[in-house]
Amino acid sequence: FTQTPLPESHSWTPENLEAFWMPFTANRQFKNQPRLLASAAGMHYTSVDGRQILDGTAGLWCVNAGHSREKIAQAVYQQISTLDYSPTFQMGHPIAFELANRLVAMLPQAFDHVFFTNSGSESVDTALKIALAYHRIRGEGTRTRLIGRERGYHGVGFGGISVGGISANRKFFGSLIPGVDHLSHTHNLEKNAFSQGQPQWGAHLADELERLVMLHDPSTIAAVIVEPVAGSTGVLLPPVGYLERLRQICDRYGILLIFDEVITGFGRLGTSFATEYFGVMPDLMTTAKGLTNGTVPMGAVFARPGIYQAFMDAPENAIEFFHGYTYSGHPVACAAAHATLDIYEEEGLFERAKSLSGYWEEAIHSLRDLPHVIDLRNLGLVAGIELESIAGKPTARAFDVFLRCYERGLLIRTTGDIIALSPPLIVEKSHIDQIVGTIAEVLQAAI
Numbered sequence: 134f135t136q137t138p139l140p141e142s143h144s145w146t147p148e149n150l151e152a153f154w155m156p157f158t159a160n161r162q163f164k165n166q167p168r169l170l171a172s173a174a175g176m177h178y179t180s181v182d183g184r185q186i187l188d189g190t191a192g193l194w195c196v197n198a199g200h201s202r203e204k205i206a207q208a209v210y211q212q213i214s215t216l217d218y219s220p221t222f223q224m225g226h227p228i229a230f231e232l233a234n235r236l237v238a239m240l241p242q243a244f245d246h247v248f249f250t251n252s253g254s255e256s257v258d259t260a261l262k263i264a265l266a267y268h269r270i271r272g273e274g275t276r277t278r279l280i281g282r283e284r285g286y287h288g289v290g291f292g293g294i295s296v297g298g299i300s301a302n303r304k305f306f307g308s309l310i311p312g313v314d315h316l317s318h319t320h321n322l323e324k325n326a327f328s329q330g331q332p333q334w335g336a337h338l339a340d341e342l343e344r345l346v347m348l349h350d351p352s353t354i355a356a357v358i359v360e361p362v363a364g365s366t367g368v369l370l371p372p373v374g375y376l377e378r379l380r381q382i383c384d385r386y387g388i389l390l391i392f393d394e395v396i397t398g399f400g401r402l403g404t405s406f407a408t409e410y411f412g413v414m415p416d417l418m419t420t421a422k423g424l425t426n427g428t429v430p431m432g433a434v435f436a437r438p439g440i441y442q443a444f445m446d447a448p449e450n451a452i453e454f455f456h457g458y459t460y461s462g463h464p465v466a467c468a469a470a471h472a473t474l475d476i477y478e479e480e481g482l483f484e485r486a487k488s489l490s491g492y493w494e495e496a497i498h499s500l501r502d503l504p505h506v507i508d509l510r511n512l513g514l515v516a517g518i519e520l521e522s523i524a525g526k527p528t529a530r531a532f533d534v535f536l537r538c539y540e541r542g543l544l545i546r547t548t549g550d551i552i553a554l555s556p557p558l559i560v561e562k563s564h565i566d567q568i569v570g571t572i573a574e575v576l577q578a579a580i
């Protein structure tokens with residue numbers, strides 16, 4: 134890993150931090166108490182004040198191979214010096230085709246085409262559009278309804294927030310897609326608290342899909358979208374048998390099943406994708422984040438055999454799918470993705486995640502008797518630590534824990550009163566001990 138020198142120190146004040154309207158951030162709190170990162174290498178960030186911060190969250194679930202990898206930096210530099218940009222509308226460059234071939238080869242029975250995007254949100258909107266258009270071109274244009282799930286997070290596009298199940302999105306932005314319905318989420322502490330791995334209770338909740346199909350009529354439903362493991366809304370694990378049942382019901386009624394693997398893709402569970410981990414194949418799979426190790430924005434939607442072909446009945450010079458981004462298959466992103474996939478392969482990082490998952494599980498569950506902990510859950514190299522909310526002040530306790538961890542040199546992520554952990558897959562056992570040790574110490578002192 135290369136350790137770049139720190140930039141000259143600045144005195145950051147709320148005034149010179151003002152212009153950046155920060156995303157998903159308590160802007161005023163941040164600007165009064167800034168947490169600025171200057172560089173990163175391997176498992177650590179270095180803050181502008183020169184402190185080492187252990188990355189317990191792989192950035193935002195994306196830096197699976199660890200930070201500032203030389204191989205990716207070189208590949209990006211080479212690519213910009215060789216072919217900085219080229220369109221992929223009616224034109225192409227070899228590296229994008231090579232990347233698509235390489236990606237579909239990761240799960241060859243499951244998928245045979247990929248559509249490139251620039252983010253998870255764009256991957257989701259792309260997958261929803263493919264689903265709608267797929268039915269229409271096959272003469273089933275009445276299938277316009279999309280089914281999501283409560284507490285689903287599918288990014289911030291209008292498609293994604295419509296199928297997503299987060300009330301703040303509904304409150305502020307409504308749902309621009311008409312005819313969306315939702316399954317219940319599967320999270321239940323009464324039944325499943327402190328589960329290790331997949332919870333046992335809850336597969337029957339998939340049968341709600343059958344009820345929605347009966348309510349709306351199968352001929353109106355295009356697709357169901359779920360995260361196999363929901364990350365952003367607090368690490369919600371699928372009960373044993375749940376995803377299988379969704380698959381069966383979708384098959385029965387000709388509904389496309391979309392897995393949103395923006396978080397679970399590229400090794401997080403110790404397999405290439407969650408679909409491999411659970412042995413359940415979706416029709417479309419959305420990815421981003423770990424595809425380029427978080428270095429260059431990129432996403433990819435994978436399509437199972439038959440979907441692309443369904444579009445190919447149009448006259449040969451017609452554009453078959455009226456969709457795409459200026460930066461779809463951007464050569465620099467492709468170069469970063471190739472180098473990232475090289476690292477995953479050369480270092481066996483998916484297998485590494487798998488081999489560490491037992492140690493991870495034990496370490497996480499050692500927190501059981503600490504103050505405020507009402508649930509611990511884990512799968513692969515993901516964990517959720519749910520804290521009891523302070524009456525009348527939801528989110529306050531977890532945010533306090535987040536700040537205290539940061540002070541002690543650990544980056545965690547919180548959502549509501551849940552801590553979500555997802556370290557880079559290069560994590561060592563000593564880092565796991567440090568993550569869990571710091572959280573234990575902080576929980577003893579937390580409000």
Ligand code: PLP
Nearest residue numbers: 252253254286287288393395396
């Ligand atoms: N889908 C899922 C499951 C995600 O977790 C995320 C981001 O965390 C997204 C979509 C959105 O990705 P992006 O922020 O790259 O648009």
